Amino acid sequence: MTLARRERLCRFVDLARVYRGWSRQQMAANLGRDLSKVVPDSGNPKLDLVVALADALDWNVGDVARTVWEEPRPLVQGDEDFATLDGHALDAHRAGDWERLVEVGSRMVALASTPVDRARALNRVSGGHDGMGRFVRSLDCLREAVGMRGLPPAIDLMLRVNLAGAHYALWHLVEARATANELVERFESAPPDGRLERVAQAFALMYRGQCGRRGIEDAGSAAKRHAKAAQADLALAGTLFGGLAREFGDDSYGGVGNTCRGALIEAECALGTRDPRDAVALIVQSLGGVEDPQLAPPGDWLESYGWWCIYGCNIALRHTRGADLDRAMAVFTNKAVEIAERLGNWSLRERAFSMELVRRDRQGQATGFGEDWVLDEDEVRTIAGTMGRFPSFRETGWRILSQAKIVGAQ
Numbered sequence: 001m002t003l004a005r006r007e008r009l010c011r012f013v014d015l016a017r018v019y020r021g022w023s024r025q026q027m028a029a030n031l032g033r034d035l036s037k038v039v040p041d042s043g044n045p046k047l048d049l050v051v052a053l054a055d056a057l058d059w060n061v062g063d064v065a066r067t068v069w070e071e072p073r074p075l076v077q078g079d080e081d082f083a084t085l086d087g088h089a090l091d092a093h094r095a096g097d098w099e100r101l102v103e104v105g106s107r108m109v110a111l112a113s114t115p116v117d118r119a120r121a122l123n124r125v126s127g128g129h130d131g132m133g134r135f136v137r138s139l140d141c142l143r144e145a146v147g148m149r150g151l152p153p154a155i156d157l158m159l160r161v162n163l164a165g166a167h168y169a170l171w172h173l174v175e176a177r178a179t180a181n182e183l184v185e186r187f188e189s190a191p192p193d194g195r196l197e198r199v200a201q202a203f204a205l206m207y208r209g210q211c212g213r214r215g216i217e218d219a220g221s222a223a224k225r226h227a228k229a230a231q232a233d234l235a236l237a238g239t240l241f242g243g244l245a246r247e248f249g250d251d252s253y254g255g256v257g258n259t260c261r262g263a264l265i266e267a268e269c270a271l272g273t274r275d276p277r278d279a280v281a282l283i284v285q286s287l288g289g290v291e292d293p294q295l296a297p298p299g300d301w302l303e304s305y306g307w308w309c310i311y312g313c314n315i316a317l318r319h320t321r322g323a324d325l326d327r328a329m330a331v332f333t334n335k336a337v338e339i340a341e342r343l344g345n346w347s348l349r350e351r352a353f354s355m356e357l358v359r360r361d362r363q364g365q366a367t368g369f370g371e372d373w374v375l376d377e378d379e380v381r382t383i384a385g386t387m388g389r390f391p392s393f394r395e396t397g398w399r400i401l402s403q404a405k406i407v408g409a410q
Contacts, residue, residue, distance in 0.1 A: 006043030016056040101128030133346030180207040202240035209233030227270035255300025262308035276319030306339035
């Protein structure tokens with residue numbers, strides 16, 4: 001392993017020298033190394049060398065690091081075939097065994113002999129990374145898969161829906177909305193045919209509507225326009241998911257539809273067609289069915305109430321003040337975290353911590369001081385994991401850690 005890594009590092013150094021047109025002495029000087037010790041015998045470069053190579057090559061630092069440390073492709077056992085592995089991947093997905101899904105999907109990638117098989121394999125790997133909250137890796141897989149030529153329409157459709165979801169999870173709202181909008185317009189010109197297309201239409205409407213809802217906060221004078229567009233998309237998506245749940249007897253569609261209905265409440269408050277205090281009361285009442293998330297079955301219905309908590313936070317932050325705001329936020333953030341822990345849902349964790357920071361900022365602005373924020377080691381670990389999964393959360397995470405009092409640290 002050390003020898004292979006050293007060889008990869010040597011290739012990078014040679015590539016940088018050729019790319020820049022440097023002599024060997026110029027190369028060593030620009031990399032900050034002695035000419036005889038550019039590449040360490042251990043094959044383990046220090047960070048400054050990785051950064052210098054990335055600058056020399058005009059690469060991303062992370063891409064250089066990943067390539068230098070890349071593991072060899074997993075070996076495919078002699079009796080395995082692509083279809084058998086795909087069956088194992090489906091089993092892992094149904095069981096929520098995301099690490100197993102990535103491992104099996106990676107073996108599928110190694111075995112894939114056609115663009116179609118490679119795209120299907122990459123979609124499996126993407127699903128495993130998504131389940132673990134590794135949304136950047138999931139997005140990378142989907143981008144590569146969508147770029148494959150000659151994909152059957154059904155596979156291309158599935159990948160594009162997943163691509164919209166990956167962008168949405170990472171707060172790439174422009175990209176998510178553009179991808180979803182393309183699908184929505186496709187089905188407006190040619191109505192969906194069959195279950196797969198109907199599901200794709202419902203998800204595309206949901207993602208486009210959710211992007212509009214998220215855009216309310218930063219839209220200024222255009223906030224109501226965003227809210228109105230979100231209202232139309234989310235209402236139709238909720239109806240479509242409800243119909244799919246009844247027709248196919250799949251309650252997971254009902255859970256996703258419930259997520260749409262909760263988002264619709266936030267959009268209606270932004271439009272002024274629903275009283276925010278009534279909306280907060282309605283959401284609090286709805287949480288009675290998940291009083292103890294540890295006793296609730298995991299799945300889309302439980303996750304939907306986690307998102308209702310986030311929508312409730314948004315409504316409270318925009319439309320309430322003082323004690324009303326504090327009470328609502330306390331209920332919603334606590335319950336969102338409980339549900340996130342039950343599901344291992346990193347998106348809910350990111351939203352709950354971000355919302356709590358906003359609340360504390362506003363409280364400090366209103367009173368001149370803020371309450372102490374006490375975190376235990378488990379919460380610090382969760383924040384660190386969230387920062388790794390969401391680049392947009394990193395500044396927020398550092399602010400939280402700099403302000404909080406951490407208890408239990410050794």
